Amino acid sequence: MAECIFCRIVAGEIPSEIVYRDDEVVAFRDINPQGPVHVLVIPVEHIPGIREADPSKNALLGKLMTVAAKLAEEEGIADSGYRLVINQGPDAGQAVFHIHLHLIGGRKLSWPPG
Numbered sequence: 001m002a003e004c005i006f007c008r009i010v011a012g013e014i015p016s017e018i019v020y021r022d023d024e025v026v027a028f029r030d031i032n033p034q035g036p037v038h039v040l041v042i043p044v045e046h047i048p049g050i051r052e053a054d055p056s057k058n059a060l061l062g063k064l065m066t067v068a069a070k071l072a073e074e075e076g077i078a079d080s081g082y083r084l085v086i087n088q089g090p091d092a093g094q095a096v097f098h099i100h101l102h103l104i105g106g107r108k109l110s111w112p113p114g
Contacts, residue, residue: 005096006040006042006046006096006098007046007098009026009028010026010044016028017029019071019074020041020067020070020071024045024060025041025043025044025060025063025064025067026041027039027040027071027103034102034104035104035109036105037072037103037104038102038103038104039068039071039102039103040100040102040103041067041068041071041100041101041102042064042098042099042100042101043057043064043099046098047098047099048099049088049089049097050086050088050099051088053099064099064101065084065101068101068103071103072103072105075103075105075106077105077106080106081105082104082105082106083103083105083109083113084101084102084103084104085102085104085113086100086101086102087102
């Protein structure tokens with residue numbers, strides 16, 4: 001989708017610090033990090049949100065999680081802990097309507113979030 005900023009990052013039209021890429025998933029550093037490590041993990045395919053992900057996307061959604069876990073290891077935060085977040089809809093803070101998983105860590109995170 002030409003107007004989706006994440007689709008434009010996937011296409012290489014907008015520069016970003018990509019930390020992982022394969023045929024299905026791209027991960028890049030958030031431009032407004034909420035911790036020392038803040039990486040967005042997204043599917044290459046445009047899916048607006050978790051509501052639009054039908055059961056045929058289960059393997060892809062699982063891959064977002066396993067890629068995030070791999071990146072947590074690479075970033076050195078796997079042992080100390082990290083948070084994985086998917087925001088759905090404007091009230092949850094979803095600003096870009098292309099499903100994305102936030103990998104946040106590198107500092108003590110409080111609870112409840114938000």
